[in-house]
Amino acid sequence: MSESNSDFDRDVNLTGSKTIKDPSQDPRSPFFLHPSENPGAVLVSTPLTDHNYHNWSRAMKRALSSKNKIRFINGTLPKPSYLDSTYDLWDRCDNMVLSWITRTLSPHIFQSTICIESAFELWKDLEDRFSKGNFFRVSDLLRDLHSTQQGDRSLSKYFTNMKILWDELEDLRPTPSCSYVNPCTCSLSNSVRNYKNMEYIICFLKGLNTIYSNVRTQNLLMDPLPSISKVYSLVSQQDFNHYDDSTTVSKSSSEAEYRAMATTVCEIQWLTYLLQDFNLQFHTPALLYCDSQSARHIAANTSFHERTKHIELDCHIVREKLQQKLFHLLPVSSSQQLADVLTKPLDPLPFSNFISKLGLKDIYTPA
Template sequence: MAWTGAGIRPPPGIPLVAASLTSTNVVNEAPFDPNDTASPFFLHSSENPSLILVSAVLDGRNYHPWSSAMEMALLSKNKLGFVDGTIEVPSVADVKFPYWKRCNNMVSTWITRSVSPEIAQTILWLGTAARIWNTLKARFSVADIFRVFDLQAEIHQIRQGDLSVSGYLAKLNVLWDELQVIRPLPTCKCANKCNCGLLDTLQKHMDCDNLSVFLRGLNESYSSVQSQIMMMKPLPTVDEAFMMVQQQETRLNGGIIGLQSPHSTEGLGAGSVFLAQTSGNNSGSKKFYSNGNKKPVCTFCGFTRHTVEKCYKKHGYPPGWKPRTKSGGAINQMQLNTT
């Protein structure tokens, strides 16, 4: 809506009725202030031509989500009137003209920077921001049957796969929203609105279709919760079903993390515990440890306190070596047998 300076209170002493009769003159005679933050002609210091309003640029196939994002961005900056035609072009002699021209160029630059380079070349010389906006709308907003068919096919073929439940639903919502914008539900345009509830019935059918698509695309690990949801009367909405599936996802992820925890050995047998303890050792070093004393055992001679790499019996005794007493060997042999 165009900014007209409305909301000015009448001067003291003028009755309210008289003020209402002369409200048009008061609005027309209101002084123009470009520094008024409520005016669409006001530009903040942070608003510059290099500003990018939306993250996804227009490439010709995403007009409807792009236009919705641009409308929200322009409305938040109080500049939507420059593209929807509510702010008319003032005359050259009007005091508002230089400010309108500056804001128009700013909005035109924002639009140009939010489209692909190929499209930007075709709208660069159109002049006003409203003309650029209407040209893009006429080119890319046509809801052809092929785009509707592609959206429906993609909606019914999408599967969760490696996505999380929230990521899977977000991907579906993008397709559903675009299809709703291109082909919205019919509404009653009669002067006297009917009370048959046809629109509510159509909305309920669409919600049921969306719920079935969401449940069918889930992974096999959610088959139990799928059956529970489909047996509920009445059927829940997509958001309610999402909360139930997300709880199941949390349980599944918690169970997997518990089994994969390196510090958890509950539910494992003795052989599994031993395998878990020995699997982290270096298999190529030929070094083995007993469970009790954690001393190395030579795989060549069978004695403890040394490994095969330092076995004298295999590699030769060093000069001046003296054999141990028999008691020491017996003790070592006894340790080996015990192990």
């Protein structure tokens, strides 16, 4: 009897129960078959074709593992000798697994495997035929990930399509792990996984439509980058603030001021990176003036920030950079806010004053 069945007999004897000597009656044995199982069962919904081997094999292995039959295809349960007491049981289960696999093959592939006699040989044959172009497939997946654009797809559908590509790439290019009996503690696998996560996030953000340019910049300025699930959550919150593909709806004037502040903070951060590239040190925080008292409170007051859920994304980047002393937020009187001449209608007197301070001249005024 096999080692697994001996272990089962020993476990049952320790509990004082009656020993089950027939492994086909033991639900924990790979030789056990439920009365409802039959050769015509279809374990996966999508049949194997010339182009979906990796997705099909992952689904099939998951299905066989749930039925405790994975050892018949991975070579860990080899065919016993004809004189072995488990030969008939092994042959019956192997034929069952063989039938399950062939039921999920497309017709032209099935015709080429009809003479294979064991599940392990069939699995190895399919693997040799359809998985040898891994490097070409990895190249195609990397190209698709770095070139895919959202276009007219919804945010959810775009993210789902990107995740399908990424999951397949991870299946072909898994993260290595320490193979020693006592694994080391250098965290190399975590570092590799973080680099892959960073690549995934960059590809996802880069393919978003232009209406997400603000939230894309905010996410890329985070250090360290959050997980891809968190990034999607932040972007989806921004999605609620748009009623179509090009127009942003502000819930209040304070929100509009604060969103403008967030965009300016992103520009300040970009300029500091540019100065560093030129080996110019930027020690003094930038001065950012805002004439909206409520917007300044959102940036500086924690309790007020917690009550403004609808602008959480902008709060995150502005408050974070303010705490890092990237800039100082200072008030400015509306009478001195030169930007008002470009953003709102003004009375003739302040309009003329702002025009004069900006040094603008009316080219249509008669000489």
